[in-house]
Amino acid sequence: MQPEVQAKLTLDGRSVIGGESIILTVPRASLAPKKAVDFLSDKPIEIELEGELLALDGEDAPFYVDRPETV
Numbered sequence: 001m002q003p004e005v006q007a008k009l010t011l012d013g014r015s016v017i018g019g020e021s022i023i024l025t026v027p028r029a030s031l032a033p034k035k036a037v038d039f040l041s042d043k044p045i046e047i048e049l050e051g052e053l054l055a056l057d058g059e060d061a062p063f064y065v066d067r068p069e070t071v
Helices: none
Strands: 005-014 021-033 049-053 064-066
Touching: none
Parallel strands: none
Antiparallel strands: 005 021, 021 049, 021 064
């Protein structure tokens, strides 16, 4: 059985093209680790996830991009 989590994602970053602020909202995604994760490790861990965006009833798109005004 592959571990899986369904979650809403809000990613805050910058456009690699223009550098402006971007907020990406994914109302629902299904995510699973690409390989085993050792949560008991005494070293920092890195988790690679893969998955898909899920369509929700009432949503117009699987994700939304906002460009907040900067002051």
